[in-house]
Amino acid sequence: MEGLAVLLILLLLLRSRLSVVVSSAGLQTWTTIFVSVLVQAMPFLVFGVALSAVIAVFVPRSFWAKALPQHPALAVPAAGVAGVILPGCECGSVPIAGSLIRRGVTPAAALAFLLAAPAINPIVLTATVIAFPGQPLMAVARGTASLVVAVLMGWLWLRIGRPEWIKLPHRPDLDDASKWRAFWAACRHDVMHAGGFLVVGAAAAATINVVIPEAWLQSLASNPVVSVIALAVLAVLLSICSEADAFVAASLSQFSLTSRLVFLVVGPMVDLKLISMQAGVFGRRFAFRFAPATFVAAILIGSLFGGVLL
Numbered sequence: 001m002e003g004l005a006v007l008l009i010l011l012l013l014l015r016s017r018l019s020v021v022v023s024s025a026g027l028q029t030w031t032t033i034f035v036s037v038l039v040q041a042m043p044f045l046v047f048g049v050a051l052s053a054v055i056a057v058f059v060p061r062s063f064w065a066k067a068l069p070q071h072p073a074l075a076v077p078a079a080g081v082a083g084v085i086l087p088g089c090e091c092g093s094v095p096i097a098g099s100l101i102r103r104g105v106t107p108a109a110a111l112a113f114l115l116a117a118p119a120i121n122p123i124v125l126t127a128t129v130i131a132f133p134g135q136p137l138m139a140v141a142r143g144t145a146s147l148v149v150a151v152l153m154g155w156l157w158l159r160i161g162r163p164e165w166i167k168l169p170h171r172p173d174l175d176d177a178s179k180w181r182a183f184w185a186a187c188r189h190d191v192m193h194a195g196g197f198l199v200v201g202a203a204a205a206a207t208i209n210v211v212i213p214e215a216w217l218q219s220l221a222s223n224p225v226v227s228v229i230a231l232a233v234l235a236v237l238l239s240i241c242s243e244a245d246a247f248v249a250a251s252l253s254q255f256s257l258t259s260r261l262v263f264l265v266v267g268p269m270v271d272l273k274l275i276s277m278q279a280g281v282f283g284r285r286f287a288f289r290f291a292p293a294t295f296v297a298a299i300l301i302g303s304l305f306g307g308v309l310l
Helices: 002-013 015-021 025-057 061-067 072-085 090-102 107-120 122-131 136-160 179-211 215-220 224-238 245-251 257-266 272-282 284-309
Strands: none
Touching (some): 025 090, 025 179, 072 107, 072 136, 090 107, 107 136, 122 136, 122 245, 136 284, 215 224, 224 245, 224 257, 272 284
């Protein structure tokens, strides 16, 4: 925090000299994208952190034993469907999933919630309907495909996942403090921890947006298979919040509906800022295994539902 304060003071003192450096179009575009990603994601990150702190402090462990089925294989789809009731994006779901694991929820169920909540909540599906007027099946395909991917990844974790792959960061001891003091301590800890990785992911997304030539997209859209893979990779690189990605997908009219559906399924589950946040909350060993597997599953399931429904 002290380092950030010093950096902000230096930026203010040197703003006249920096304005000359940042006058180029590329750097201005980078700055705009970087700030826009942070502005989009930060409110949902704060909401997720607050809800995570509520779960960690005020919700007793016995609640989750009653709310979710005791059998892990049944708890996974139940946690995935629970994502419908939480209107948030992937930035908020990461700290919530970490808090659920701390409260005794099986990691497979928490991961299913992490993947499903940003893609199947009412706000995201409503935005998809608005972005694709006259094509209601796009929202249906997005919600169904995303839920299937989330459940399959939860079951896959039950099958091959290992506890040592998840390494939650050290948390302050909340048991010896009052409820509200523990709540604010948890909020401060998660905002600083997850927010730092969000900044790293936003910077990476802005860099990719500036580096990739727009003309490349036109040449990729002509091949059905290549277009699906291209938009899947683009979803990872752009790192758009799930509440806004449907409008970006609708603007990519040169691509097929199936490839744009894959874009919408992959984006809320695997992108640069999300991978960074997963590495910060669950550990690098987890992120480097979970993200590639989710990426492949999202492409396959999204293509399947796109071919059937669209």
